[in-house]
Amino acid sequence: MAKNELTNGMERNVLIGLLVLGVVGSVAGLMSSDRFWFSFLQNSIFVLTIALGAVLFVAFKSVSNAGWATVFRRVPEAMMAYVPIGGLLLLLVYFGRNTLYPWTNPAMETHGAGLELGFKHLWLSTPFFFARMVAFLAIWCGLIYGIRKASFQQDTDGSVEHTRLRKIYSSIFIVVFGITFSLASFDWIMSLEPMFYSTIFGFYMIAGTLTSSAAAITILVVWLKQRGYLPAVGDKHMHYLGQLVMGFATFWAYMWISQYLLIYYANLPEETIYYYRRTGTTGWFTVFIVNLFLNWVIPFMMLLPRQVKMNAKWMVAACTIALVGHWLDLYSMIFPAFFGSPMVGYVDIALLVGSIALFLLVFFRSLGAKGLVPRNDPYLEESVEHEHLEIVHSLKAGTATD
Amino acid sequence: MRATEPSEKTVRYTAAFFDNEHDLMAIAAEARLRGFEIQDVFSPYPIHGMDRAVGLERSRLGWIAFAAGALGLISAILLQVWTSAYDWPLNVGGKPFNSFPLFVPVMFELTVLFSGLISIGVLFMMNRLWIFSKKKIFEGVTDDHFVLVLKQRDASFDAEKAARLFKKYRAIKVMEGDKFV
Known part of the structure; x- marks a missing residue:
């Protein structure tokens, strides 16, 4: 049952059309392109991390008793709804494991000459790998279900108990996610080059996740606001979101340089090969530099002035750059190990467009199914600015709909 | 918080004390609307939105x-x-x-x-809080008092109107003085 029709028929048809395009492109790519599985992995993780970052956003907010984001909290909550679907999609990697992961090749076990995996074989075995993948996704989905359910139940009965419950789920999520997501990024991305290892890799991924999901939340909130929804979202919220995007982008840069520096200092062959592949050729070196600019330099410089953070157009521009940056970041983690030069083919475009369309379809369906504002949340008044209090009061009294 | 010109050093002022931030915020906004010149406000801790209520321009x-x-x-x-x-x-x-x-x-x-x-x-x-500062500190503003200081720069200062305003926002004490800084 849809409470709000957030998209009109045409927009929905466009999204469905793009999804179909993505599916057609994938099928064609599966038959003819050697890039398909890499692109599939990249784009699945790209959209999945945006959805997972939304859970972190809500969890941080809940654990720190932050009130400011309550008025648009349903946006990240609707983004979370993609995690089960994106997780199921990611499980399809099972069928591409032989293309993607060199360690699935039994020859690698016996080969000497620098291809010794050693004890990593215990960890990187096909059944264990996919058992972990299922377990991680199942744990995340379970906690997401708890967080969302408590939020929606509060709409009907108004009990403060749900806020407490969400806090408990959120605390568990943050701890569990920190560990499982690190392991997941080791598994899903780092093991593409099984000889390479970097212990900060998981944190580096979390930094990218946080930036891109804060950027996505900003873009979706601006879109909804311009459609006339979420009337109580004001300058304050845009300012804080801008600070978050800027802060997380800087955190990403910090992680980026930390990983780079240690490998640069130590100069161990099995580690430097990772950066050698990414800086050794002109093509990949360009991607390497552009990646740094898109993820940090440009968003950071753009978002420094306060006025920019309160300007919807500039914010959307900066956030789009950060999102493109996250996509390119994943691209430069996955592709250089297997391809001599960067290239974007129809498969990449189809998969990107298809995954985003699927994400948006799930997002709008989930967002429209419940109230756009958590009207009984005890933090709601605190989250809006003085001039918007009336809107909140009429929402609470039931004289206005979202 | 505001830089003051030297000429203001001998300006006569009226200071009103309040016991909570909401009254201070509200009276600052209303006093400005009614044409009073606000010299400064004092509070034991920073108050969100106070800069807007006092009409401060953006800090450099x-x-x-x-x-x-x-x-x-x-x-x-x-x-x-x-x-x-x-x-x-x-x-x-x-x-x-x-x-x-x-x-x-x-x-x-x-x-x-x-x-x-x-x-x-x-x-x-x-904000002239550096160590050689001779800034006057009102009693209790670092503890639990909230103070609004109005300038009495010219004849347009209406003491009665000010008194009514102080009463409306439950001022607990009003004092006058010279040489604010």
């Missing part, structure tokens, strides 16, 4: 912090390039003398350090 401290950060960044680059590549080149781990990645941590640290220290210093100078 952000630019100072930015300039200080840029200065720190440039100093860090110059310091490291000069020491490690020109003045006393040392071979560390076979890296080139001018290895930019190695300079990044110090660049970051000095940017933060300069930006933080200089802006806090300038902040204390701008």
